[in-house]
Amino acid sequence: YDAKVKSILNATQPGERVCELTGEKWVMDEEEIGWYKKFNVPPSKRSPLTRMKNICGFFVMYQFWYQTHPETGKKFITVVHPASGFKALPDPEWFGNDYSSVTRDIDLEVPGLDMILSLQKEIPFPGTKFLKEPINSISLASLGDVNSYFVMACRSRNAFYSADALDIEDVAEVSMSTQVKESYHVVQSHRIYKSNFILESRDCITSSFLFDCHNCEFCFGATNKRNRKYLWFNEQLSKEEWERRMADVNLSSSSKLEDYRRRFHDLMVEQAIWPDNFGEKCTNVIGNHVNNATDCSYVFNGLDGPFRDLHYCTYCYGNSYDCVFVGAPVSANTCYYTNTPVNASRVKFSHFTPDCQNVEYSSYCFNCENCFGCVGLRYKKFYIFNKEYSEEVYWNKLDEVKCAMLDRGEYGEMLPLSFAPTYLPDGGGPMVYMMKNEELEKLGGTIYPPDSEGASGVIGDVGEMKTVDDVPDRIDDMGDDWAGIPIYDPEYKRRFAYVKPELGFYRKLRIAAPRTHFVKRVLNLIMEQGSAIFFETTCGKCKTSVITTKHKDYPSRTIYCRTCYLHYLEQHG
Incomplete structure (x- = not known):
């Protein structure tokens, strides 16, 4: 093998290439060829973007499915979709087994990927991927959850519908955040208390609708602010005037809440300034949401570090x-x-x-x-x-x-998406790389109805099915009798139900009950941080070239280079 791949690499020259799957052109430079030599692999026939879409297509992101236990017939919750063709077992059972007896003899006439896939279809997956056993929780990939509902890759207490969040308590809809308490709908933020609809912010309390705010309190609608109080959609108010306006705010009404969300979106479009990279402590880095990194390129979501040569x-x-x-x-x-x-x-x-x-x-x-x-x-x-x-x-x-x-021609590319055990349209491909179903299929994925083979289970009495339009506008009009009633989300085409503690949470925070399937809400939450698709643009201030990532919700946002962004904060923050 070494002789074969050395011959291939010696003949490889820099230049333009065309992706074999998408037709996308890219330039294979000396650095990329150097990576192939370092890892002793043949050059890829796919563009860098296609490769990343393939890799991240395996990401679960936020999925909960019912599988039937192969022996007991009982249902259990797992990340493995039953229509994927793969089996699963609860973690304790899986780790109690030894699958080394399931083997394949080497047959050089049979494609290696076919042999691996046949093994994967025979051997079940560990269904829950717990890193720490949760307590009284519905969770997957738990890092230690207590009394939480439908959380994934979290360390939480009394949390609902959250993903990739640590040390969160008494919250709902939190993603890529840490140390959040008594709050709702928080994305890419840290040390947040008693606040709602928070994006890219730090150390904020008793506020709502914030973007890129640090150390702010008693603010309602603010962008790019530091150490501020009593802001109302970026308007500075006195304490008395702010409290007077807040007395008229009613987020417990769904219709009024949506009005405020639209107004905040308009504020973001008109006034928000985005840095090319929401990161800190970086040297020679091209990326976004990257912290504590050196000599890295095209890195998305580097949360803690240290990172080097990624x-x-x-x-x-x-x-x-x-x-x-x-x-x-x-x-x-x-x-x-x-x-x-x-x-x-x-x-x-x-x-x-x-x-x-x-x-x-x-x-x-x-x-x-x-x-x-x-x-x-x-x-x-x-x-x-x-x-x-x-x-x-x-x-x-x-x-x-x-x-x-x-x-x-098998060796040198990632496992195709036919090996992914999850529901691909809700996975990392669409969520991180904005992929369409057609792209997933080109990479080997199979698309099937999400409810197929009983994956969504049975929620209550189908005869009592309601639609999202039946949900009362005000949380005060929703008693605990709404818990467990199946509700159909026509846009997501799936059913969901509220749980009793969830309704109590909305009443406590004076937040209207959401009218969208909880999985779709969390997936939308994840996409609020933007995609991992990098593109080159110019600084909205000095017009120098910058590289940043695309954002589905804000495709035409104002982006500043780091120098201009920091100067803007000095003047306006």
Whole structure:
């Protein structure tokens, strides 16, 4: 294999390329060729954007489905959609099993991806992906949830409908945020208390409708403000006048709440200034929402760091470095064209490989080393297609398999989306890269109705089904008898129901009950942070060139370079 790929790389020259799937043109430069040489892989035939769409198409984002237990017949909640063709088990059962007995013999005449897919269809997925067992909660990928409903990848208490949020309490609809309490609808914000509809803000209390505000309180409608009080849609008021206007505010009415949301959107369009990167402590970085990073390019959502030498990466965490084309590297290093390597090193073309080293074309393997084409293994070494070999035999067999896959044109691209166990239209492709169903299908994905094969379960008595138009305008007109009643969302084409504690939360915060399916609400919440699609534009002030990311809700927003943005804050913040 080494000789074959060396010959290919020696013949590779910089220049324009055309994506084999989309027809998109891009320039393969010396830096990109250097990555191929570093990872000892053939050049990709797909554009960088197509590669990232493939990788992030595996992201769950926010999904809850019912699966039927293969033995007991009981329903349980999982990220694995039953129509995906893949099975799942609750985590305790999955981790109590050993799937190394499910193997495939090497057959160089059979495509390697076909053999891996056959393993993945036979071996179930761990259905809940708990990192810490939740308490009295409906949650997936829990980091430690208590008394929470439908939260994903959270550490929460008394929370509803939230994703990727830490240390949140008494909240609903929170995403990509930390330390949020007694608040509603918060995105990409930190240390928020008793506030609603907050985006890209820090250290704010008792406020609503804020964008890019720091250390503000008693504000209602504000953009790009620092250390301010008593603002009313960016108008400075006295304490008395602000309180007089606030006395007339009624967010517990759905119709009036929507009026304020529209007014805030208009304020954002007319007055908000967006920096090219909502990040801090960055040196030589092209990215957005990236913190504590050095020498990185095209990175989206680098939450904590430190990050070093990351290129084309999204949703990065921990001490991650030397990764190229990676989705969700978590304290990972030296990984290439792969998704969710957690505490992992030297992983390629794989999906979810916690604590693995030198693993390729594998999925849901834990604490494995020197494995190729494996599924569902734990604490294993020298396995190919789930079959164990001696160390000497392993390296010889591995070389044969990689040569055969390289000759067929298989080796060198990420697992296709036919390997994804989730409902792709609600996954990372559309949410992070604004993909359409046609693009998902080009990458191997299958589109099916979300409710197929009982994935949404049964909510109450179908004969009592109501529509969102039946929901009272005012939360005060909704008693606990509304809990559990199935409501049809015609736009999302799915049913949902309120739960009793949720209605109590809305009454406490004086917020109108939302009229959209909770999954759609959280997906919209996630998209409020913008996409990971980078593009070049000019600073709205000095006209210098900047690189930033597209935003579905604000496609024509005013973007400033870092220098002009900071100067604007000094003058107007």
